Amino acid sequence: xxxxxxxxxxxxxxxxxxxxxxxxxxxxxxxxxxxxxxxxxxxxxxxxxxxxxxxxxxxxxxxxxxxxxxxxxxxxxxxxxxxxxxxxxxxxxxxxxxx
Amino acid sequence: xxxxxxxxxxxxxxxxxxxxxxxxxxxxxxxxxxxxxxxxxxxxxxxxxxxxxxxxxxxxxxxxxxxxxxxxxxxxxxxxxxxxxxxxxxxxxxxxxxxxxxxxxxxxxxxxxxxxxxxxxxxxxxxxxxxxxxxxxxxxxxxxxxxxxxxxxxxxxxxxxxxxxxxxxxxxxxxxxxxxxxxxxxxxxxxxxxxxxxxxxxxxxxxxxxxxxxxxxxxxxxxxxxxxxxxxxxxxxxxxxxxxxxxxxxxxxxxxxxxxxxxxxxxxxxxxxxxxxxxxxxxxxxxxxxxxxxxxxxxxxxxxxxxxxxxxxxxxxxxxxxxxxxxxxxxxxxxxxxxxxxxxxxxxxxxxxxxxxxxxxxxxxxxxxxxxxxxxxxxxxxxxxxxxxxxxxxxxxxxxxxxxxxxxxxxxxxxxxxxxxxxxxxxxxxxxxxxxxxxxxxxxxxxxxxxxxxxxxxxxxxxxxxxxxxxxxxxxxxxxxxxxxxxxxxxxxxxxxxxxxxxxxxxxxxxxxxxxxxxxxxxxxxxxxxxxxxxxxxxxxxxxxxx
Numbered sequence: 001x002x003x004x005x006x007x008x009x010x011x012x013x014x015x016x017x018x019x020x021x022x023x024x025x026x027x028x029x030x031x032x033x034x035x036x037x038x039x040x041x042x043x044x045x046x047x048x049x050x051x052x053x054x055x056x057x058x059x060x061x062x063x064x065x066x067x068x069x070x071x072x073x074x075x076x077x078x079x080x081x082x083x084x085x086x087x088x089x090x091x092x093x094x095x096x097x098x099x
Numbered sequence: 100x101x102x103x104x105x106x107x108x109x110x111x112x113x114x115x116x117x118x119x120x121x122x123x124x125x126x127x128x129x130x131x132x133x134x135x136x137x138x139x140x141x142x143x144x145x146x147x148x149x150x151x152x153x154x155x156x157x158x159x160x161x162x163x164x165x166x167x168x169x170x171x172x173x174x175x176x177x178x179x180x181x182x183x184x185x186x187x188x189x190x191x192x193x194x195x196x197x198x199x200x201x202x203x204x205x206x207x208x209x210x211x212x213x214x215x216x217x218x219x220x221x222x223x224x225x226x227x228x229x230x231x232x233x234x235x236x237x238x239x240x241x242x243x244x245x246x247x248x249x250x251x252x253x254x255x256x257x258x259x260x261x262x263x264x265x266x267x268x269x270x271x272x273x274x275x276x277x278x279x280x281x282x283x284x285x286x287x288x289x290x291x292x293x294x295x296x297x298x299x300x301x302x303x304x305x306x307x308x309x310x311x312x313x314x315x316x317x318x319x320x321x322x323x324x325x326x327x328x329x330x331x332x333x334x335x336x337x338x339x340x341x342x343x344x345x346x347x348x349x350x351x352x353x354x355x356x357x358x359x360x361x362x363x364x365x366x367x368x369x370x371x372x373x374x375x376x377x378x379x380x381x382x383x384x385x386x387x388x389x390x391x392x393x394x395x396x397x398x399x400x401x402x403x404x405x406x407x408x409x410x411x412x413x414x415x416x417x418x419x420x421x422x423x424x425x426x427x428x429x430x431x432x433x434x435x436x437x438x439x440x441x442x443x444x445x446x447x448x449x450x451x452x453x454x455x456x457x458x459x460x461x462x463x464x465x466x467x468x469x470x471x472x473x474x475x476x477x478x479x480x481x482x483x484x485x486x487x488x489x490x491x492x493x494x495x496x497x498x499x500x501x502x503x504x505x506x507x508x509x510x511x512x513x514x515x516x517x518x519x520x521x522x523x524x525x526x527x528x529x530x531x532x533x534x535x536x537x538x539x540x541x542x543x544x545x546x547x548x549x550x551x552x553x554x555x556x557x558x559x560x561x562x563x564x565x566x567x568x569x570x571x572x573x574x575x576x577x578x579x580x581x582x583x584x585x586x587x588x589x590x591x592x593x594x595x596x597x598x599x600x601x602x603x604x605x606x607x608x609x610x611x612x613x614x615x616x617x618x619x620x621x622x623x624x625x626x627x628x629x630x631x632x633x634x635x636x637x638x639x640x641x642x643x644x645x646x
Contacts, residue, residue, distance in 0.1 A: 010126065011196045012150035047128045051146065069575060071514060074523075075148050079515035081443055081525045085179055085194075099523075099577070 001031035003065065004039060005072060006052030014075045014087070015049060016065075022049055024087055026076035029057065029065045064091050073098045100161050100466060101246050101394045103211045110254065111208045114215060118142045119201035126198065141221075143214025144200050147518050151195040153203060154217040159227035159245040159269070160188030160469040162212075164456035167467055169210040171452035177203050182452070184437060184445040186509060186560055187266070188226050188469040189217060193516055215253065220261045222252035222336075228270045228277050229470040232395060233432045233478040235424040239288040239299055241271035243392040244328060247383065248286075250391075251329050258336055262343035263351035265336070266308075278471060278587035280316045281307045281563060283353045284335055291322060300324050305335055305365065306357025309557035313593050314354040317362040319369065327373075330382045334373035338365065398464040403429040403483045416542075417489050417500040422480075429482055433463075435475040435492060436499040436507070440536030441529050444510045445473030454495045462488050473509055474502070505540075505547040505614070506532040509560050513553030513570060514577070520553035522570025522577035527551055530607050544614050547627040550585075563587035565628045566613060567594040568606060579606035583613065583639055584631045595636060598644050612642045 004017035015022035016029040017039060023029070032039055036054040043049045056068040067073050077098055078086040086095075103111070118138070125135040139145075143154040155170070162170075170190055174182045177199045178192040185191055195203065207213055216223055227245045228234070248267060252258065258265070268277040271288040279285035285304035290297050300322040307316025323331045339353045342360075357365045405428050409415040422431040435455055438444050447455070455475055459467045462484045463477040470476055480488055492498040501507045508531060511517065513524030528551055535541045550564030554571075561567030567582040578600040585594030601609050614627070616639050621630045631639070 007146060007150070010198045012146060012194075014149055044132075047126075050132055070572075070577065071148070071518075071520075074514055078149060079193075079525075080523065081515050081529065 001057050001059065002033065002036055002054050003029040003057045003067070004032055004036060004052055004054055005029070005067075005075065006043075006049035009047050009050045012050070017043070017052075025089065026065050026067065026087075027063075027089070027091065060097070062091075062093065064093070064097075066097055070099065100163060100242075101158075101391060107250075108208070108211070111211075111213045111215070114142070114213065115201060115204045115208050118204060122197060122201050137219065139200075140218040141215065142200070142204065143217035144195070144197075145218060145518075147193065147516055148514075149516065150193060151197055151200065152516070153192045153195045153200065153214055154185070155190050155192070155207060155212060155214050156217050156224045157189050157212075157469050158249050159225055159231065159242055160229050160471070161242065162467050162469070163465050164460040164467070166210045166212055167452050167456035167459065169206060169212065171449040171456070173203055173206060174449040174452065181446055181448045183443075183512065184447065184469050184473050184475065186471050186473060186511070186558060187217075187224055188229070188471055189224055190469070191512075193512075218264075220263050220265075221259050222255065222261075222265045222267060225249050225252065226266070226268045226277055226282075226471060228272060228275075229468040229476050230276060230423060230432055230478065231271060231468075232397065233423075233425050233430075234272055234274075235426045236274055237272045237426065238290050239271040240395055241269040241286075241288050242395045243388060244286070244288060244301070244325070245269040246391050246394075247329065247388055248332065251332070251383070258340065261336075261340055262345045263348065263353075265339075265353065267332075273589060275587070275589040275591070278560065278563060280304050280591045281309055281313070281560075281587055282316065283308060284332065285316050286328075286332075288325075289322070298324070301328055301331075303331060303335065305369075306354040306362070308352055308354040309560060309562045310352065311349060311555040311557075312352075312354065313557070313562040314358060315591050315593065316354075317357070319362060319366040325388075326385060327377070327382060330376045331369075331373055333381055334369045334376050337372050337376070338368045342368075398466075398479060400427040400430060400479070401481075403481050405429055405482060407482055407485055413493075413500075414486060414489055417498060418485065420500040420504070421502045422485070425479065427479075430479050431482060431485065433477045433480045433485065433488055434470070434502045435477065435497050436501055437474050437497070438501055438507050438532060439496055439499050440501075440506055441533035443525050444508050444528050447475070451495055451497060454491065454497070458488055458491060472502075472507060474507070501532075501541060503546045503548060504542070505535050505544055505549050505610075507548070508532055509548075509550040509564070511552050511554075511559035513551075513559075517553060519556055520570065521572035522553050522579065524551040524553040524559055524568075524570060527568060527579070527603065527606065531610055534607065534611070540614070543618065545626060547614070548586075549610070560587060561585070562593050563591075564594055565626070565631070566610060568610075571600065573600065577603060579603065581606060581609050581613075581643070583636065584628065586628055590628075597636065597640055609643055613639050616642045
């Protein structure tokens with residue numbers, strides 16, 4: 001699947017396109033199919049996101065969204081060395097899938 | 100230390116307001132990211148993996164307690180309670196909001212600090228020997244010259260859009276504690292005999308650097324009179340600015356120009372430009388250097404005990420490891436380790452910063468230094484006060500006795516924070532330091548400088564590590580190249596890759612293996628680096644990869 005991510009313009013926080021807006025939680029990301037470029041252009045122009053881009057991802061057996069590249073997996077939760085600062089998540093598998 | 104005059108303060112205040120307007124226009128959509136990016140970078144504001152990152156300049160690593168307290172306040176008020184001290188003697192905040200950035204710069208300006216020229220293709224923060232003004236082996240205090248160069252390079256209109264970033268280091272000792280020859284320009288202040296007794300001048304080295312093409316800067320001039328220091332630096336920059344490559348960012352650093360021209364031809368061109376510049380008269384008046392130098396007059400040292408009670412073995416170990424000989428025999432310089440075993444190299448909490456500020460105020464003439472090794476220094480501590488300092492540091496988790504040991508690891512932020520990184524650096528540092536601390540091998544191994552970078556840009560100085568580790572992306576997974584034999588000191592050398600890379604567990608095991616080879620082969624008094632240089636790479640390769 002193809003999902004969209006970027007950083008919030010004001011806060012810089014990592015965000016994920018959920019179909020209607022930008023979420024802090026990677027599990028909210030939706031498959032954008034062939035619409036990536038159109039959504040990216042529209043959202044960046046509207047200043048709802050900074051430097052957005054499309055990435056490959058999969059959905060695991062538990063229904064969780066898993067970015068394909070390690071860099072985006074680290075972005076999804078936060079620094080692996082400061083898990084106390086992680087993005088809150090209901091994902092019970094925690095950090096197992098990041099690295 | 101230097102204090103801003105009205106011109107310094109006015110420039111910094113004006114820059115804050117200029118950036119406030121730029122940030123406002125970005126937030127209102129009047130500037131695109133492409134338009135705004137170079138403006139924010141000129142003010143040290145990056146966009147990293149998780150948020151904006153602000154890099155604050157600490158000129159030649161020197162700051163006072165009021166400034167350190169301000170850094171602590173910023174960590175708490177605008178970030179997440181901590182900051183990261185870097186190999187450029189700066190501090191970075193990892194969780195900055197764009198809407199707060201101008202307010203942070205305004206707060207910094209109230210304590211004579213800023214983030215100007217901590218990014219972009221300009222002359223970056225001038226670095227220097229962190230023991231400047233304190234070290235027993237110092238010939239000349241380099242800080243007045245570093246400050247003069249800071250003032251010359253700040254907002255220099257000709258050097259605001261160089262082909263690439265430009266880093267300068269200044270030292271005043273034979274011993275190199277600033278990786279001087281791995282800078283674009285390295286300057287060593289020297290004294291030589293003359294008809295009038297002795298004269299002071301500067302050796303210039305040009306074209307060094309790390310990154311994807313590491314090079315050691317060759318000596319291009321053995322003696323530049325100090326009243327021509329800025330003129331000669333300007334000539335070096337002018338030749339680079341004119342002929343440095345702008346078509347390929349990977350070949351745009353001065354090291355490539357010096358390498359491709361050859362040191363002799365580059366030097367010839369610099370000398371030609373220098374002769375011309377002398378006729379133009381760009382050198383600041385001597386009175387300006389004298390004015391600056393007054394700020395760096397030695398503090399009022401007092402005599403006192405020269406020995407201490409070593410009955411506490413933990414204290415004695417810390418004294419042996421973390422203190423450095425001072426030019427006044429009743430004082431030492433004391434290294435505050437930001438490398439607790441298993442910790443994140445260079446990170447300090449706001450409370451730890453405040454403690455360091457308090458100790459500086461109480462025990463070190465209100466002065467602190469950020470070291471390029473990502474530690475902090477109290478430059479002037481009376482031997483009589485040393486136990487009190489150590490006790491306070493121990494209580495705050497800042498008393499690790501590990502300077503220059505395998506636990507004193509330099510590590511860049513790596514893939515945990517940095518958008519350029521290919522692999523994580525910090526977890527390796529944590530696991531290696533923890534493993535050696537727990538096994539008790541740190542002291543057995545002795546001096547061993549381990550440096551880790553998460554990408555080819557080499558912010559973790561891996562080329563200069565006795566052991567260097569470079570993280571790479573191998574088909575989407577982290578992989579680590581091991582290298583041996585580097586040094587950033589006066590015996591400067593570049594590390595050589597051992598062979599195929601390792602995964603995370605594998606590279607940690609590899610570090611243990613190479614230290615085993617060293618321990619088995621070392622002669623009396625040899626450091627790891629000495630043994631490596633004597634026996635060569637082969638025994639290490641054999642241990643790592645088999646025959």
